Amino acid sequence: MRREVPLVLTAIVGITMIIAHFLPPLNSLKDLFEDWFFIIAAFAIILGILNLILVNGNNIYRKQKGWPFGVVVILGFLIMTIIGLGFSGGKSFQDPGTPFYYLYTNVYSPLSATMFALLAFFVASASYRAFRARNIEATMLLLAAFILMIGRVPIGYWFSDWLGDALGKTADWIMDFPQTAGQRAIMIGIALGVVSSALRVILGLERTYTSGE
Amino acid sequence: MDEMANREKKTLWENLLSIDRRIIFIFIALAIALPLFFKTSLKMPVSPVVQEVYNAIESLPAGSKVLISFDFDPGSMPELQPMAESFFRHCFRKNLKVIIMGLWPQGPIQANIALDKIFRELKEEEKAVKVPRYGIDYVNLGFTAGNEVVIDRMGHDFQESYPADAKGTPLSKIPLMQGVKNYDNIDLILNLSAGYPGTQEWVQYGVDVFHVKLAAGNTAVQAPSMYPYVQTGQLTGVLGGMKGGAEYELALKRPAKAVSYMFSQAIAHVVICLFIIIGNIAFFTLRKKKTLKLEK
Numbered sequence: 402m403r404r405e406v407p408l409v410l411t412a413i414v415g416i417t418m419i420i421a422h423f424l425p426p427l428n429s430l431k432d433l434f435e436d437w438f439f440i441i442a443a444f445a446i447i448l449g450i451l452n453l454i455l456v457n458g459n460n461i462y463r464k465q466k467g468w469p470f471g472v473v474v475i476l477g478f479l480i481m482t483i484i485g486l487g488f489s490g491g492k493s494f495q496d497p498g499t500p501f502y503y504l505y506t507n508v509y510s511p512l513s514a515t516m517f518a519l520l521a522f523f524v525a526s527a528s529y530r531a532f533r534a535r536n537i538e539a540t541m542l543l544l545a546a547f548i549l550m551i552g553r554v555p556i557g558y559w560f561s562d563w564l565g566d567a568l569g570k571t572a573d574w575i576m577d578f579p580q581t582a583g584q585r586a587i588m589i590g591i592a593l594g595v596v597s598s599a600l601r602v603i604l605g606l607e608r609t610y611t612s613g614e
Numbered sequence: 615m616d617e618m619a620n621r622e623k624k625t626l627w628e629n630l631l632s633i634d635r636r637i638i639f640i641f642i643a644l645a646i647a648l649p650l651f652f653k654t655s656l657k658m659p660v661s662p663v664v665q666e667v668y669n670a671i672e673s674l675p676a677g678s679k680v681l682i683s684f685d686f687d688p689g690s691m692p693e694l695q696p697m698a699e700s701f702f703r704h705c706f707r708k709n710l711k712v713i714i715m716g717l718w719p720q721g722p723i724q725a726n727i728a729l730d731k732i733f734r735e736l737k738e739e740e741k742a743v744k745v746p747r748y749g750i751d752y753v754n755l756g757f758t759a760g761n762e763v764v765i766d767r768m769g770h771d772f773q774e775s776y777p778a779d780a781k782g783t784p785l786s787k788i789p790l791m792q793g794v795k796n797y798d799n800i801d802l803i804l805n806l807s808a809g810y811p812g813t814q815e816w817v818q819y820g821v822d823v824f825h826v827k828l829a830a831g832n833t834a835v836q837a838p839s840m841y842p843y844v845q846t847g848q849l850t851g852v853l854g855g856m857k858g859g860a861e862y863e864l865a866l867k868r869p870a871k872a873v874s875y876m877f878s879q880a881i882a883h884v885v886i887c888l889f890i891i892i893g894n895i896a897f898f899t900l901r902k903k904k905t906l907k908l909e910k
Contacts, residue, residue: 432770435763442759492782495723495756497730505723510688517689521882525642526635529889533897543890550887553857554880555656573661581841588842 408605415603453478480504545579548572627903630896638889645885649878656877660861663844666851667829668865670802671701676709678801679794683816684714684721686808690833691724694806696859696872697831698728701804704866706732711790712752713800715776717764717811722756722780749788756780761811762819769797769824797826805830813840813849821848831858 414434421431457471481504485494489501496502532547534540552572601607660668674680682701686694705712716722729752736745746752755776758764767774772794778784785791793799803826807813813830820826827850832840834855843849853862856879859872 432767432774435767438763439758439760442761442763446759492780495726495754495780497726502723502726506727510691510727513688514691518692521646522639522642525882525886525889526638528886529633529638529893532890532893534894535897543894547887547890550883554883555658555876556880556884569659576838576841577845580838581845584839585842588839 404608404611407611408608412603412605415599419603450478481509545575549575627896627899630892631900633889633892641885641889642882645882646878649881650875652877653874654877656880658857658860658864658873658876660865661858663841663851664853664858664861665865666844667804667831667853668704668851668862670827670829670850671704671708671710671804674708674710674801677711679711679713679790679799680705680802680804681713681715681800682725682804682806684716684725684806685718685812686724686806686833687718687720688724690808692875693833693856693859694808694831695724695728696856696870696875697853697862698724698806699732699870700859700862700866700868700872701806701831702728702732703735703868706736706746706751709751712746713755713790713794714752715755716757717761717815718808719757721806722754725754749783749790751790753788753790754780755785762815765811765815765819766823769820771796797824800826803828807831807836808833809836812836813843813852817843817848831862834858 417427417430418434421427454475457474459465460468460471461475481501484504485501489499490496493499494501495505528546532539532543534543548568549572552568553576598607602610671680682698682705684698702712714722714725716725733745748754755772756779758775760767760775764775768776772791773785776785779788785794797803797820803816803820805813805816805828807816807830813828813832813836816828816830821828828848829850829852830840831853832855834857837852837854837858840849840852840854844852853859856872856875860869860876863870863873
């Protein structure tokens with residue numbers, strides 16, 4: 402029963418959602434399922450919070466490797482939650498001037514942006530190592546990357562003045578044609594993959610989500 | 615000891631082929647940081663995909679309703695926040711009514727940060743433009759969990775996804791939301807996206823199903839995957855990364871944060887290109903030497 406019930410529910414909901422797209426009378430059922438989805442999505446947030454506390458709490462309790470980071474995570478979570486819920490004007494907690502807003506803009510934002518900014522360094526290092534003209538394919542990739550990197554920044558237009566804007570125009574051409582054609586092929590491939598995966602789940606052929614088998 | 619001896623034996627080309635990544639990091643840090651101290655005016659044309667976004671807002675008559683979905687977090691702030699500020703500047707300059715929402719939990723507060731800055735600007739600089747009033751000129755609906763399902767339900771009735779705004783006021787009591795039932799009452803949707811859910815979901819569930827007019831601002835990583843949608847007309851236009859933001863500021867004739875950061879990005883790109891050139895010169899020189907050795 403533990404496996405059959407989820408499979409039957411998935412099949413009913415999946416088939417109904419597909420048919421409802423073409424048969425408007427079934428829209429009320431579709432709306433009902435979407436309402437359930439909203440409720441499940443809201444519970445998923447609570448589940449995520451509980452999971453965060455449990456995983457990090459367990460790490461701290463067992464003094465596993467890196468447990469002090471768990472303390473920082475739980476403290477950060479508690480501080481933001483308590484200040485957001487209790488000391489930031491209730492539902493206006495996101496407004497400028499509240500303690501929550503202050504913490505968000507002065508602690509969370511810079512930390513989050515820093516993590517993302519680190520990418521610039523790793524991308525630079527990876528580009529230096531990866532972009533080697535070892536064969537024709539690698540040379541084409543290298544040339545395209547080179548033209549785009551220079552052609553799509555202001556300094557590239559400065560160089561382009563000498564070349565009659567050839568660099569900028571070539572960069573635009575790469576973006577508009579080879580890049581877009583490649584993206585479209587990937588998108589169509591992904592879409593077909595999603596359709597087949599969805600059908601497998603709906604028909605019960607894909608069961609890993611029920612018990613991990 | 616052997617390792618040290620080997621290291622000493624390395625030729626100049628071998629060293630250039632395997633530059634320590636920390637050296638690259640230092641060069642990149644300098645290339646990004648130093649240009650921030652210089653004021654420059656680099657030439658930069660506005661690309662057609664950006665101009666289309668500008669035209670879409672510019673062509674709206676005063677009082678039109680624009681929905682802006684903030685689907686990003688502070689990680690993408692350097693790229694997307696300047697776009698958000700430009701969108702607000704443009705909308706308020708044109709006296710458009712702005713409805714804010716977020717499919718990411720951090721989205722609505724990112725909107726508040728941008729609004730806070732724009733209101734201070736309006737008070738200080740453009741005295742002719744009145745500061746927009748909450749509930750009349752703009753409203754923040756906040757975040758709702760549900761990803762693309764939120765987009766789908768809003769197509770039938772906004773209240774199904776957002777019964778109240780971010781402050782808990784029922785939509786029926788907000789003057790701006792009077793007469794707004796679904797996308798039929800929205801003139802343009804702008805989406806600022808850093809991933810999932812984002813522009814792709816807005817295209818699939820908003821444009822394809824409800825035929826809304828959509829323009830977007832994306833991170834530089836994400837923007838190339840939106841070009842097919844621009845070519846098919848599903849997306850009116852797209853601002854890609856900081857460059858897209860800078861071009862929009864120039865189209866708006868109001869250079870701001872993105873334009874000032876472009877010099878930094880340009881120098882960083884040049885430094886990366888120089889490292890790639892050095893790596894390739896070293897690679898070919900060593901390969902030639904090896905071939906000559908084998909021939910001997």
